[in-house]
Amino acid sequence: MAWLFQQGLSYRGKDEAAYNLEDRSVNHGNFLELVWLIKDYDVVLNEHIQNSIHLSNKRKEKELCNIKNGNQVHGHGRGSLVTFLSKTFVNKLILIIGQIIQNKLINDIKQAKLFSIMVDSTQDVSVLDQLAICVRYVLNNEVHEKLLKLIIVYDSSGKGLYDLISSEFHKLTLDISKIVGCSFDGAANMKGTYNGLQSHLKNKNPLCVYTHCVGHVLNLVMVDSSEYCVNAEFLFGLVQQSSTFLLDSYKRMKVWSELTKKTHTSNDKLRRLNLIGATQIISNHSTFDSKTKFTARTLLQNWSKFDVIMTAAIYLDIFSISSPISKFLQSPSLNYLTAFNMINNLHKEIRSRRDNADSIFINLYTKVEYQKKKKMSGEKATDERPNMSQIDRFKIETFNYIHDICVNSLDKRFISNTKLLSDCVCLDPKNFNSIKNEVPANALIELSILTTIDRNTLAYELQQFALQFNSITKTFEATFTHLTEDSQFPIYEHELDLDEDQASVIDSSNNCKTCNNCLRCAFNVLYNIVQQSGCFNNIYYAYKFVLTLPCTQVTCERTFSKLKNIKTKLRSTISQDTMEALLLMNIERNVEIDKESVIDCIAKSSNELSKLLLN
Numbered sequence: 001m002a003w004l005f006q007q008g009l010s011y012r013g014k015d016e017a018a019y020n021l022e023d024r025s026v027n028h029g030n031f032l033e034l035v036w037l038i039k040d041y042d043v044v045l046n047e048h049i050q051n052s053i054h055l056s057n058k059r060k061e062k063e064l065c066n067i068k069n070g071n072q073v074h075g076h077g078r079g080s081l082v083t084f085l086s087k088t089f090v091n092k093l094i095l096i097i098g099q100i101i102q103n104k105l106i107n108d109i110k111q112a113k114l115f116s117i118m119v120d121s122t123q124d125v126s127v128l129d130q131l132a133i134c135v136r137y138v139l140n141n142e143v144h145e146k147l148l149k150l151i152i153v154y155d156s157s158g159k160g161l162y163d164l165i166s167s168e169f170h171k172l173t174l175d176i177s178k179i180v181g182c183s184f185d186g187a188a189n190m191k192g193t194y195n196g197l198q199s200h201l202k203n204k205n206p207l208c209v210y211t212h213c214v215g216h217v218l219n220l221v222m223v224d225s226s227e228y229c230v231n232a233e234f235l236f237g238l239v240q241q242s243s244t245f246l247l248d249s250y251k252r253m254k255v256w257s258e259l260t261k262k263t264h265t266s267n268d269k270l271r272r273l274n275l276i277g278a279t280q281i282i283s284n285h286s287t288f289d290s291k292t293k294f295t296a297r298t299l300l301q302n303w304s305k306f307d308v309i310m311t312a313a314i315y316l317d318i319f320s321i322s323s324p325i326s327k328f329l330q331s332p333s334l335n336y337l338t339a340f341n342m343i344n345n346l347h348k349e350i351r352s353r354r355d356n357a358d359s360i361f362i363n364l365y366t367k368v369e370y371q372k373k374k375k376m377s378g379e380k381a382t383d384e385r386p387n388m389s390q391i392d393r394f395k396i397e398t399f400n401y402i403h404d405i406c407v408n409s410l411d412k413r414f415i416s417n418t419k420l421l422s423d424c425v426c427l428d429p430k431n432f433n434s435i436k437n438e439v440p441a442n443a444l445i446e447l448s449i450l451t452t453i454d455r456n457t458l459a460y461e462l463q464q465f466a467l468q469f470n471s472i473t474k475t476f477e478a479t480f481t482h483l484t485e486d487s488q489f490p491i492y493e494h495e496l497d498l499d500e501d502q503a504s505v506i507d508s509s510n511n512c513k514t515c516n517n518c519l520r521c522a523f524n525v526l527y528n529i530v531q532q533s534g535c536f537n538n539i540y541y542a543y544k545f546v547l548t549l550p551c552t553q554v555t556c557e558r559t560f561s562k563l564k565n566i567k568t569k570l571r572s573t574i575s576q577d578t579m580e581a582l583l584l585m586n587i588e589r590n591v592e593i594d595k596e597s598v599i600d601c602i603a604k605s606s607n608e609l610s611k612l613l614l615n
Contacts, residue, residue, distance in 0.1 A: 001093060004030055005585040008565045011090060018056035018083050031090060052083035082612060091578060096601045098581020101591050105146050106172055112137035114548045116181035120556035121153055124563060126572045129153040134555040138544050141527045143333040145555045147587050150580045158189045162200035181209040183550040185216050207450050213553045214339050215329045217413045224409040231311040231398045242299050313364045314399055321349045330554045337424040337519050339551040347410045354403040361395050419446035424546055429522050432466035439463050451545050453538050461539040472525055473516045523547060562586050
């Protein structure tokens with residue numbers, strides 16, 4: 001059962017009656033089919049199934065006999081027959097396991113004391129607005145991001161969302177005033193200063209830190225760069241039009257598939273939308289009608305324009321540095337300082353490209369074959385702007401504009417919580433040498449307010465910790481490390497070049513405990529010190545507070561991906577409680593489930609089950 005739920009597989013079938021299990025022509029569902037397979041390797045299970053089939057057959061025959069004799073049949077329940085194979089029992093088991101997982105998460109949150117929330121909503125296949133409530137907390141030296149609750153939203157206003165979350169937290173016996181941070185998207189009902197969800201949370205806890213999901217913000221920066229630029233708008237409009245043209249017909253998609261397979265035969269992952277080649281083949285293909293050929297030729301002509309190819313080259317260059325960072329920001333357990341360091345690195349890279357516009361642009365220009373526009377006879381002016389060539393105008397109106405908008409948008413959209421970020425920089429071990437003599441007078445002020453710890457106390461403990469950090473780490477490396485000498489965790493501080501297969505590597509870097517040069521390593525050292533001697537309690541709390549703050553809401557997005565796998569068109573009528581329990585089992589699969597607790601809970605659900613399982 002647990003294996004089925006963790007894999008997100010369906011468990012119901014067309015006919016689930018025990019008396020009909022021996023009929024192999026019927027689909028009994030994944031659960032019963034799996035049980036039927038395993039029984040051949042388990043004597044006890046085989047005996048139980050055979051006994052269940054026998055008792056179920058006797059009950060069915062008795063029921064048919066009563067109907068044949070005209071006797072009244074009271075109800076259609078199982079009565080005293082317990083097989084542990086019915087859909088009712090399976091549904092009960094799902095709810096019990098889901099409740100055990102949720103209780104485990106609640107106990108962990110209470111033990112951590114500090115926690116943050118990430119909230120987002122999506123529409124499911126039943127056209128219901130599903131709200132995912134995820135929590136982030138630090139427990140036993142580990143940063144956790146977990147799905148806590150999935151609930152249906154009927155009032156999506158800021159006040160409605162707050163009332164709903166407050167009600168759910170009250171049922172879960174969690175104190176909403178203990179929320180120290182929150183991360184949402186940029187919707188007005190979420191981030192609104194006066195009536196948004198964050199404003200209502202701050203009314204309950206004025207020190208709650210709101211962060212606009214940096215992953216969403218980075219996407220908005222890329223969107224800003226394409227607005228009000230004619231060439232950029234034309235490029236992305238052409239991409240959309242070309243993809244729609246290909247997807248409208250399976251014949252056109254076949255041409256594209258054959259072309260991309262020939263182009264990238266060694267690796268399917270390298271296949272991309274080769275629009276120019278596909279449109280060229282379609283425009284000359286005899287099997288397509290004249291209208292299709294005309295559309296293909298028009299698209300081909302547009303794709304062959306210098307402005308389009310050059311604009312695409314500019315965006316490919318920008319995406320080469322922004323895409324790896326975007327993937328990095330989607331990694332779980334990402335801490336506040338690391339996320340904004342990556343954004344700062346992106347800002348520097350784009351600024352550098354803008355400052356060196358001439359050399360960068362010429363480098364891109366040489367890769368694109370450019371054909372000069374022919375002059376008509378008697379034409380004197382080369383352009384409406386006689387003092388500027390077409391290439392120079394393109395550089396100013398497109399290349400410079402796109403990079404300027406990216407830089408300005410990064411400056412504008414990432415200005416929140418700058419004081420807190422400045423204080424976090426002091427906590428970075430890379431900067432310990434600069435604070436060994438003295439912590440700057442304007443540092444740690446915001447952090448002291450948020451943690452309600454005296455600023456001078458924080459500064460003193462941080463300075464002492466910085467002075468002893470190198471010697472302490474050497475001691476801990478010799479005494480506490482349980483890793484082999486070959487263990488290495490990559491640390492990403494500068495430019496990234498990652499693909500989808502490196503998600504696990506990214507996650508390892510976010511939970512690094514070996515480099516002794518990042519926020520997580522410093523916290524790890526403090527954790528060991530506090531566990532042994534109780535020193536540096538205040539600065540340890542400050543580190544824990546910073547690591548508790550969320551900078552993205554990607555955990556909610558992952559929940560929605562799992563939701564689409566579990567609640568499909570064929571399972572659209574599944575109850576909310578059952579679906580939430582299935583999601584918890586599928587997402588929080590690393591939570592250990594105590595089988596004895598499950599048996600106890602099942603036994604307490606009815607007197608008949610209690611007699612069978614406990615006596």
